[in-house]
Amino acid sequence: MMPKPWLHGFLDLCLLAMLRERADYGYGLAQRLAAAGVADVPGGTLYPALLRLEEQGLAVPSWAPSESGPRRKYYEITPAGLSVLAEQSAQWARFRSGVDILLAPVGEAQ
Amino acid sequence: MSWPERFLAELVRLGVQQARARRLTEDTAAQAAEQACDPGGLFGPPHLYARHLVAELAAPVAAPPRFTQAGPVLLNLTGVGKRYRRRTVFDNVDLTVRGGEVAAVVGANGCGKSTLLRICAGLTRPDAGQVRRTRRVGYVPQDGGTAGWLTADEHFTLFGAAAGVVPRRARSTGAHLAARLAWRPEPAQRAQQLSGGTRQKLNLVLGELHAPDLLLLDEPYQGFDQGTYVDFWRQVHSWRDAGRAVVVVTHLLHDLSTVDHVLDLGEQR
Numbered sequence: 001m002m003p004k005p006w007l008h009g010f011l012d013l014c015l016l017a018m019l020r021e022r023a024d025y026g027y028g029l030a031q032r033l034a035a036a037g038v039a040d041v042p043g044g045t046l047y048p049a050l051l052r053l054e055e056q057g058l059a060v061p062s063w064a065p066s067e068s069g070p071r072r073k074y075y076e077i078t079p080a081g082l083s084v085l086a087e088q089s090a091q092w093a094r095f096r097s098g099v100d101i102l103l104a105p106v107g108e109a110q
Numbered sequence: 111m112s113w114p115e116r117f118l119a120e121l122v123r124l125g126v127q128q129a130r131a132r133r134l135t136e137d138t139a140a141q142a143a144e145q146a147c148d149p150g151g152l153f154g155p156p157h158l159y160a161r162h163l164v165a166e167l168a169a170p171v172a173a174p175p176r177f178t179q180a181g182p183v184l185l186n187l188t189g190v191g192k193r194y195r196r197r198t199v200f201d202n203v204d205l206t207v208r209g210g211e212v213a214a215v216v217g218a219n220g221c222g223k224s225t226l227l228r229i230c231a232g233l234t235r236p237d238a239g240q241v242r243r244t245r246r247v248g249y250v251p252q253d254g255g256t257a258g259w260l261t262a263d264e265h266f267t268l269f270g271a272a273a274g275v276v277p278r279r280a281r282s283t284g285a286h287l288a289a290r291l292a293w294r295p296e297p298a299q300r301a302q303q304l305s306g307g308t309r310q311k312l313n314l315v316l317g318e319l320h321a322p323d324l325l326l327l328d329e330p331y332q333g334f335d336q337g338t339y340v341d342f343w344r345q346v347h348s349w350r351d352a353g354r355a356v357v358v359v360t361h362l363l364h365d366l367s368t369v370d371h372v373l374d375l376g377e378q379r
Contacts, residue, residue, distance in 0.1 A: 025144060026141055026145070027144050043142075043145060043147070043152040044152070044159060047138070047141045047153075048162065048163050048167065051166075051167060052166055052167050055167060069143070069146065070140065070144060072140075072144055073140060073141075
């Protein structure tokens, strides 16, 4: 699982990536993050991030009933969300390869 | 009051518009229901979650992290501790603030925020640890610091003289700095006739009058209305962007998304 401060920077990116795959609601997204081994995201971190995506027009919500229990707010990624995702994915790739280079033992790097 | 009612009330108190606050409250209730939790269990105390949410919503998703060209170290605390009689107020506090950075000192009432700031300013001696600071320091206390029977201009002259600034220049600098906080001092008005918020503006101007490199501010916005509060933070960010270092004591958590360091004195123990 990712240490907390790391998650803070990458949660939006992870959420957008999951929403690109399919629309989902808060609890479903939390389970997918946990299943991917990324993080156990507390509600107090997850829901503000989702509301922020909504308010900035990167995801649109719609209410849907559930078979059991209360109705759910499903989020769908918008074109603006897709372009932020593309941009941040590229940043992430650069960042990750930079860190990999630094982490590689000196012998292997040569 | 129930959790949603207290949450709504706090959102409104923090300046969120009624309709938006109600929508956020409904959303929050639905989110808790979705997780089959009560809101307190999922989000914690309503007033704290309200502040957290407001701060989170204010942060843009796509904003890249701000990489400042950090300037020289202007304040450095190492292992600083303070006791009051036999009680440890705080100990082992480390803090480094460089030019171009803003640090916030937070924590519950009574955890020693103001004392720590006075130690930063050199007005109180720590019982342990080391403090190094730049020579030019501006300190704005939470209250006091002004003389009731003097006018704003007389304050400018007096504080200017202490910093070796000639009276005319001190007065014009004071007027200029006051204008940035949307305040035009009345020539004959004494400090005791000013409202609490305006007296704090006078305090801020006096703290900045001699163009210090390090500004130490102790909850300087008491009595400010929303507009002045926004002006105040704009001012803090312009000091920062001009390469100065700023330390702000605050209890408003939604200030924290725009600062470089957060020192939580409540967490020390």
